[in-house]
Amino acid sequence: MKLSGKTAIVTGAGSGMGRAIAKLFAEEGARVVAFDLNEDAVQAGVDEIKAAGGEVLGIAGNVTNQTDIDNLVDAAKDTFGSVDILVNNAGIMDNFLTVGEVTDELWDKVLGVNLTGPMKLSRAAIQVMEKQDRGGVIINNASVGGLFGTRGGAAYVASKHALIGLTKNIAATYGTLGKIRANAIAPGGVNTNIGSTITAPSELGMRAIQGAGEAPMGEPEQIANVALFLASDDSSFVNGDVLKADGGWTAR
Template identity: 45%
Template structure:
């Protein structure tokens, strides 16, 4: 099993790609600390995995709140004595607004969940890995919006571009310590992220929709989770600072 003996933390594990990542990690031997902002979803997942004999803890966590994230990381140490893998999967969409119409309130909310959350999680994780000599693996779930300008509104696009920069810089700075930081950039994946969209700007959405003409069929959350598993595992030991597109070839068209 690829993650035997590993302890993994996964945010946004209650649905979509996070849920499938949690299931795969469990099947590959990891002990898990799973978080979500929705208590019912995380409870259901923990019950499901526990009933199958997997070792798992669930934590209600708001990734936009530093103390909440710190509590999540502390839970892994409290429960298992250490952690080796951090998957930053939680994220939200904007309303497809261009810069003309996005509000500062929306901008701040998107950045808090999609970008500042990485500071809250990766900063203490890196310190912990270094202090304990752990060759930790960090995987961030980005988006093609981290690489292109026509996949979402300005706030989401900017937040994910920033997350790409965090990924690359962390990989470069801490690679000598044996710490890896990589990311996936999914294209159209069938998840429930649209639930987080509010006040959609239809004019901007129509413009952004032009790019969908070249979009392959939507991928499954499991297909994205398989990429996360690979980057998290020792099979990717020589991969650091990579952003792996998981998009059926959309980015190449």
């Protein structure tokens, strides 16, 4: 098993990629702390992991709330004794709204969940990882929207570009100490529940993404395998990188 004895925090663990990552990490021997806004969803994920014999703690909370973040990191440390892996996976979309269309409220919400939350959680986790002899690993689930101008609206694309910037900054600073690695995943289209949040897409935003051609669709488990590689010692010399997993969508 690739993650034996490691404690892994996974946000957005109630659905989609986060749920698949939590499940796979538990199968690989990690003690998983599954965190999600949706209490029922996180409990369903916890039940699934426990039924398979995994070790898991489920916590409901919001990645934008500092108290919830502190409670999450404290619970991981107090229950399992360490924080070895943090997967900042929770994220939301923005109906592909362009700059001319986005409201201040939506902008702040998307940046809050997709960027500021991961920064605050990374900060709290790093303060623990720094003190551990074996350091730690941070994985940020970005998007191909973090590398290209379409694949989301203005807020989503800006948040994911910034999340990749944050990843590189953590890698460049803490990575040089040889203790903490940070990498990002840039998935393309993946079959999850996030599509159901696209309720009133922008016409202009949709035209832009259609110009990028039809996306091959992946499954959450395919992204979980990428996360496992980045979490495990198999990637011990990979730091500050962005691993695209998009079935070749952006290769065209």
